[in-house]
Amino acid sequence: MTHEDYMRMAMEEADLAVKEGNAPFGVVVVSKDGRIVAKDHDRVNALMDPTAHGEVNAIRKLCQELGTLSLKDMTFYTTSEPCPTCLSSCIKAKVKAINYGAEMELTASLPIKARDLAGQSTHPIKIVGGILASECMKQRERYRR
Numbered sequence: 001m002t003h004e005d006y007m008r009m010a011m012e013e014a015d016l017a018v019k020e021g022n023a024p025f026g027v028v029v030v031s032k033d034g035r036i037v038a039k040d041h042d043r044v045n046a047l048m049d050p051t052a053h054g055e056v057n058a059i060r061k062l063c064q065e066l067g068t069l070s071l072k073d074m075t076f077y078t079t080s081e082p083c084p085t086c087l088s089s090c091i092k093a094k095v096k097a098i099n100y101g102a103e104m105e106l107t108a109s110l111p112i113k114a115r116d117l118a119g120q121s122t123h124p125i126k127i128v129g130g131i132l133a134s135e136c137m138k139q140r141e142r143y144r145r
């Protein structure tokens with residue numbers, strides 16, 4: 001499985017999010033050995049919860065399932081650059097890395113670049129952007145006319 005394979009799955013999750021009435025954001029979580037351990041998506045509208053972003057949902061589900069507060073060996077693939085809420089949540093969960101597709105929207109409610117914010121964290125988290133960036137961007141824009 002390549003970065004692009006995981007990102008395509010995250011894009012399928014983003015499609016699912018929209019089908020369920022939410023914003024087009026998807027996430028896939030991969031363990032150290034390359035296994036997919038979680039897939040989730042934005043559920044803000046479905047749950048009537050402004051914090052129910054894909055990353056946050058995946059963290060809640062995984063930590064409960066595994067009975068842990070630490071996802072230290074996990075890598076997150078997200079269709080869009082994580083917002084500060086999601087990045088903070090990943091840092092709290094000690095996530096190893098976040099690989100994202102499209103850059104954050106300029107209209108985001110708190111448009112702080114993930115890498116800038118991560119640079120201030122005492123927990124090292126690797127942020128890599130640009131995986132299937134144009135596909136992820138096109139998908140996001142298709143749903144946000």
Ligand SMILES: [Zn+2]
Pocket residue numbers: 053054055082083084085086087
């Ligand atoms: Zn978020």
